[in-house]
Amino acid sequence: MVTSTGKTTAANTGRGRLALPPPPRQSDFSDRLRNEAVTARVGVWLGVCFTICFLTGVWSHYGQEIPGWLTWPTSPSWGYRVTQGLHVTTGAAAVPLLLVKLWSVYPRLFQDVPRRPPRTVLLHLLERGSVGVLVAAAVFQLATGLMNSSQWYPWEFSFRSTHYAIAWLAIGSLAVHIAVKLPVIKRAITGPLDGPGPPDPPASGAGRDAGGGEDARHQPALAAGGISRRGLLRTTWAAAGLAVVTSAAAGTVPWLRELSVFGVRSGEGPQGVPINRTAETAGAQTAAQDPAWRLTLVNGDDTVELSRDDLVAMPQHTASLPISCVEGWSASAVWTGVRVADVLAEVGAPAGSDVFVTSLQTVGSFATSELPANVAAHPDTLLALQLHGEDLHIDHGYPCRIIAPNRPGVRQTKWVSRMEVLA
Amino acid sequence: MSSNARVPSADGGVQATRLVVGAIGLAAATYGGWLLWEQRADWVSLVLWLGGGVVLHDFVLSPLLLLGGVLVANRLPPAWRVPVIVGAVVWGSITLLAVPVLGEFGALADNPTLLDRPYVTSWVVGALLVIAAVVTGGLLRQRSHSRPGAARRVAG
Numbered sequence: 001m002v003t004s005t006g007k008t009t010a011a012n013t014g015r016g017r018l019a020l021p022p023p024p025r026q027s028d029f030s031d032r033l034r035n036e037a038v039t040a041r042v043g044v045w046l047g048v049c050f051t052i053c054f055l056t057g058v059w060s061h062y063g064q065e066i067p068g069w070l071t072w073p074t075s076p077s078w079g080y081r082v083t084q085g086l087h088v089t090t091g092a093a094a095v096p097l098l099l100v101k102l103w104s105v106y107p108r109l110f111q112d113v114p115r116r117p118p119r120t121v122l123l124h125l126l127e128r129g130s131v132g133v134l135v136a137a138a139v140f141q142l143a144t145g146l147m148n149s150s151q152w153y154p155w156e157f158s159f160r161s162t163h164y165a166i167a168w169l170a171i172g173s174l175a176v177h178i179a180v181k182l183p184v185i186k187r188a189i190t191g192p193l194d195g196p197g198p199p200d201p202p203a204s205g206a207g208r209d210a211g212g213g214e215d216a217r218h219q220p221a222l223a224a225g226g227i228s229r230r231g232l233l234r235t236t237w238a239a240a241g242l243a244v245v246t247s248a249a250a251g252t253v254p255w256l257r258e259l260s261v262f263g264v265r266s267g268e269g270p271q272g273v274p275i276n277r278t279a280e281t282a283g284a285q286t287a288a289q290d291p292a293w294r295l296t297l298v299n300g301d302d303t304v305e306l307s308r309d310d311l312v313a314m315p316q317h318t319a320s321l322p323i324s325c326v327e328g329w330s331a332s333a334v335w336t337g338v339r340v341a342d343v344l345a346e347v348g349a350p351a352g353s354d355v356f357v358t359s360l361q362t363v364g365s366f367a368t369s370e371l372p373a374n375v376a377a378h379p380d381t382l383l384a385l386q387l388h389g390e391d392l393h394i395d396h397g398y399p400c401r402i403i404a405p406n407r408p409g410v411r412q413t414k415w416v417s418r419m420e421v422l423a
Numbered sequence: 424m425s426s427n428a429r430v431p432s433a434d435g436g437v438q439a440t441r442l443v444v445g446a447i448g449l450a451a452a453t454y455g456g457w458l459l460w461e462q463r464a465d466w467v468s469l470v471l472w473l474g475g476g477v478v479l480h481d482f483v484l485s486p487l488l489l490l491g492g493v494l495v496a497n498r499l500p501p502a503w504r505v506p507v508i509v510g511a512v513v514w515g516s517i518t519l520l521a522v523p524v525l526g527e528f529g530a531l532a533d534n535p536t537l538l539d540r541p542y543v544t545s546w547v548v549g550a551l552l553v554i555a556a557v558v559t560g561g562l563l564r565q566r567s568h569s570r571p572g573a574a575r576r577v578a579g
Contacts, residue, residue: 096516106485132477133452139476146520150538151529156468165462166473168455175448179441186437225501225564227508239513243520246549261545262521264538274536281533395534 029107032221038229039104040188042236046097047174049090050138054171056087060326061164063408066372074378077405081324084408085248088328091145092248096239098138100232130176137170149327150264160365193229248328265329270393273323273331276409278395283362284415285394293360293399295383299347299421306346308399311385314338319380325409335403337384340376344421351377354422357402360415369411370422371404380405383416502568506560514553521546 063080066072073079114120141163148159178185222228227235247262257267265274279285287293294305317339324330341351349355352373361367375381381404385392392398397414404412459469491511499507523529525546530538 092520095520096512099516099519100512102480103485103488106481109481135480136473136477137455139480140473143476144472147523147529150523150527151531152523152526154528155472156465157472158462158464161462162459162464162469165455165458168451168458170455172448172450172452172455175444175451177448179445179448182437182441182444225499225504227505231505231509232512235509235512238509239516242513242517246517247520247524261540261549262517262524262542263540264524265536266539268539269536275534276537278531278533281531 024107024110026107026111028110031107033227033229033232034104034107035229036184036188037191037193038232039101040185041193041233042097042101042104043185044189045237045240046094046101047178049094049097050171050174053087053090053094053141054167056083056090057164057167059083060087060408061160064160064326064410066370071374072372072406074375074381074405077321077380078324079406080408081322081330084324084326084328085330088145088149088248089244091142092243093240094138095142095146096236096243098142100236100239102135127180130173130180133169134173134177137166137173140166141170151327193233263329264327267329267331269331270395271387271390273333273387273396274329275395276325276327277364277414279398279415282359282364282367282415284360287360287362287417288394288398288415293417295343295400295416296418297343297347297420298418299344299349299353300423302347304347306343308385311338311343311383311400314342316385317379317382319382319403319405321380321403321405323403323409323412324407330409334388335382335384336386336389337382337400337403339379340371340381340383340402340404340419341379343383343419344376347421349421356420356422357413357416358418358420359413360417366410366413369402369413371402375404375407378405383419500565502564503561506557506564509560510553510557514550517549518546 060080060083062070063072114124144155144159144163147153148163153159245256245259247260257263267274269275279288294307295311297304297306315338316336318334318336320332320334322330322332340355344351344353344355353376354373355371355376357369357371359367371381381402383400384397384403385400387393387396392401397416400416401414402412402416496504496508518525521542524538524540524542527538527542
């Protein structure tokens, strides 16, 4: 953002030397495009994206690990599909927005540190420190989030807990940044986009800029073929829109799927539904195909074992519920199976019991999940045996899986082996 | 607050908002730092990934962009600057976004439903479309440039 140093761009010596040492100074950069009018406008949309991304992300985190004070809603059944779709959509849009935003303030990296008084020095260093934290956290969130979508984990930390912790760091340092910059943001947003603007009076310009004209101010630069501030903003919006269409939105909006050329999934898969984790990867392949498989139901001292035939013989229900992954893709599907409430009745569990579900999965996280009472009692919460009218494909959770409305995909436990009623 | 920022004198309402938003932000960031500390992750990997993004942006990507500006954008004929800049910003950021799928680093042999699109082909087709759009824009602007008295009508 251009501040008082932007008033004296007479020292601008052109860009030819910028790539070479010694390091450039803030005043070496043209402020025609790297201007607070541009920065603030991109920043507002970046802030909107980060805020939506943060809120939907925290919501998703709660959905995967429901805190005691929260009753996770079971309706609308497509709720998680929408919030997680928003999460990846705003994340994708934020990539071009962040790039342009950082480009527009890059000269500030080279601003002079004041030498006195101590209070000024301290405030300066604190502000730069907070911006450093913000940039590190923002880049980290976008990079790791994108990589998680494609299941690429070239690091040694846990993605989920780290992405969650740094989300708080990012949103917190963003709020601090907004607090620091609020007067500048207000001035920039209410001021005109084109034209010199307050920090950039027409009389002061004497340097050269990207346009290479003899006068570095706005109109001559445009005449020389430079892009206008409005043009740069429109380009940024176009890039953000294209980012959403080509990579993210299509995972959520089926009719956009054909345009999602960089989407992590085409939407194809066995029985018409993509797979997050296969039986082989989960280490459930053998046990899931074992004819001796039994579903173990536990309620206190009572234990009941049911074969798949026993389950098939019970009253069957069909529900149309999306499978919605934390990675942003989702697919509508028609599931048939036994209501979890009916299954629990086999061990005399009262309606409204919390249930702990265990999978045959031996490798990776989410081998167990909890069905809170309100979810377990929902008539559409099924122990599914079929998908789209066929017996579940083994990668969809054969012999049976949990499917419940508005539930993160990782908690729609596959290859269920045991359901225990919690006291 | 910024030492060298000349900001307009803010009224009381704005100052109160700044204090509240700043305090909430500090609390949220502190909570995030505590969460990070508590999970006792692999610190080397974490610091590498947190700092790596900043270093790559500030000292690799940005200097390259500056170099690109000096070597390419500033030497283009005026009519071609806007189309080339627009094309580079759009396709450059889309390319960065697509790195994980272009490399297919997360592909799993037993899961053909993941990373199952022809990403490189799509990227090449997209790049050709962008190039076509840039050339079209450049040619159109060149024509309007060459018209007498039209020099000021080029603002994109």
